[in-house]
Amino acid sequence: MAKNPVHVMAVVGARPNFIKMSALLRELTAHPRFRVTLLHTRQHHDENLSEVFFRQLGIPSPDVQLEIPRGNHAAQTADTMREFDLALNRLPLADLLLVVGDVNSTLACSLVAVKRGIRIAHVEAGLRSFNWAMPEEINRVITDRISDYLFTPSADADRNLEREGIPPERIFLVGNVMIDTLLAHRDEARSCRTPEGLGLSRGGYAVATLHRQENVDDPRVLAGLLGALEEAATRLPVVFPVHPRTRKQLERATWVERASQFGVRLLDPLGYLQFLDLVSAARVVLTDSGGLQEETTILGVPCLTLRGETERPVTVSEGTNRVVGVEPTAIREALDEVLEGSVGAPRSPALWDGLAARRVVEALERVLP
Numbered sequence: 001m002a003k004n005p006v007h008v009m010a011v012v013g014a015r016p017n018f019i020k021m022s023a024l025l026r027e028l029t030a031h032p033r034f035r036v037t038l039l040h041t042r043q044h045h046d047e048n049l050s051e052v053f054f055r056q057l058g059i060p061s062p063d064v065q066l067e068i069p070r071g072n073h074a075a076q077t078a079d080t081m082r083e084f085d086l087a088l089n090r091l092p093l094a095d096l097l098l099v100v101g102d103v104n105s106t107l108a109c110s111l112v113a114v115k116r117g118i119r120i121a122h123v124e125a126g127l128r129s130f131n132w133a134m135p136e137e138i139n140r141v142i143t144d145r146i147s148d149y150l151f152t153p154s155a156d157a158d159r160n161l162e163r164e165g166i167p168p169e170r171i172f173l174v175g176n177v178m179i180d181t182l183l184a185h186r187d188e189a190r191s192c193r194t195p196e197g198l199g200l201s202r203g204g205y206a207v208a209t210l211h212r213q214e215n216v217d218d219p220r221v222l223a224g225l226l227g228a229l230e231e232a233a234t235r236l237p238v239v240f241p242v243h244p245r246t247r248k249q250l251e252r253a254t255w256v257e258r259a260s261q262f263g264v265r266l267l268d269p270l271g272y273l274q275f276l277d278l279v280s281a282a283r284v285v286l287t288d289s290g291g292l293q294e295e296t297t298i299l300g301v302p303c304l305t306l307r308g309e310t311e312r313p314v315t316v317s318e319g320t321n322r323v324v325g326v327e328p329t330a331i332r333e334a335l336d337e338v339l340e341g342s343v344g345a346p347r348s349p350a351l352w353d354g355l356a357a358r359r360v361v362e363a364l365e366r367v368l369p
Contacts, residue, residue: 005035006368009094009118012062013043013080013105016178016291018053019272020100020123023180023357025059028098031361037094039064039087041080041105052271057181064091073104073135073213080108094118096368099143100177102127107139114146119368123177123360125150126157127290129311133214136290137311149367151360153177153294154314154349174359175351178291179298182276183354189276198239198265202281206236206335208264211243212288215306219253221326225306226255228331229286233263235339236283241267241275284338286331293321298348302338304331318349 008028012021028034040062042050054061066083068076097113099106100123110120125144129137144150150166152158153176161171195202208229216222232238240259242250250256259266270278276295279285284302285292293312296303297319305323315321324334
């Protein structure tokens with residue numbers, strides 16, 4: 001290890017963070033210049049959304065864990081800021097805060113760090129949906145604005161940052177660290193044989209996920225999306241791993257009891273490897289997840305995004321994604337086109353090659369004093 005290593009505090013808090021940070025931690029811990037402290041805010045409390053990812057992705061146990069109570073976006077952000085600030089009082093001074101993605105933990109810890117004069121590196125910077133009703137959009141924009149080093153997954157993200165006045169010397173196009181993890185674990189995931197365990201034929205079913213506030217908290221929108229899934233189930237089996245906050249809304253709408261009648265199979269959240277295997281063998285994915293838009297692009301699986309926009313347009317222009325909105329008629333028409341068409345070969349946007357995390361670490365080595 002270098003005589004005076006750079007102390008990097010890496011923050012995770014929710015499922016998408018673990019997937020992205022896995023590759024970054026592997027590169028950082030192998031580099032003699034960096035010393036890493038891993039802090040877990042526990043934004044996700046569910047075992048299947050948290051601890052199982054540490055085991056399957058080989059992430060070391062966190063050096064520090066916070067205990068953030070459940071709450072809405074404002075309460076969760078405020079509680080995380082308070083607890084993270086207290087944690088910094090008892091920890092060795094960090095030279096750099098490393099955050100990923102757009103969850104509440106990312107924004108909360110970045111706000112505390114910038115007020116303490118700690119440099120911030122944001123991985124997956126520059127993504128924009130241009131929809132200010134999305135809490136994640138607010139998290140992205142503010143985190144980017146206060147970060148010192150911005151690592152982007154695609155050229156459109158660079159352009160977004162430049163339009164917002166971010167100096168070009170702070171922007172680094174590195175590729176997609178989530179894809180690093182996917183490529184590293186794809187063969188291992190296949191050995192899980194998840195579809196077979198569920199009695200499904202590879203290539204013969206749909207995977208659905210819903211978790212975004214604007215979809216699951218609005219009864220009218222949710223009813224339309226559930227109706228679309230019921231209709232899809234008349235064409236092929238639909239498996240629906242259910243996020244805990246989504247399950248509460250389904251129970252409130254008394255839809256859990258109806259699902260099996262219409263051929264929609266509800267599952268508890270799956271581990272990373274099991275879910276990757278399930279998605280990689282699907283005929284089509286219907287989702288409001290940003291990460292799934294990226295993963296299906298690399299896997300060559302058609303993806304129908306159940307939102308009015310995407311912050312990942314490269315998955316449409318260079319991938320398998322289609323943004324279809326939330327109206328049942330539009331979803332049905334898009335699904336018909338997918339099922340009646342042929343599946344194209346997987347496509348890889350520039351730098352989505354499994355080496356993005358290495359580029360991040362190489363750039364940090366160059367720019368950090």
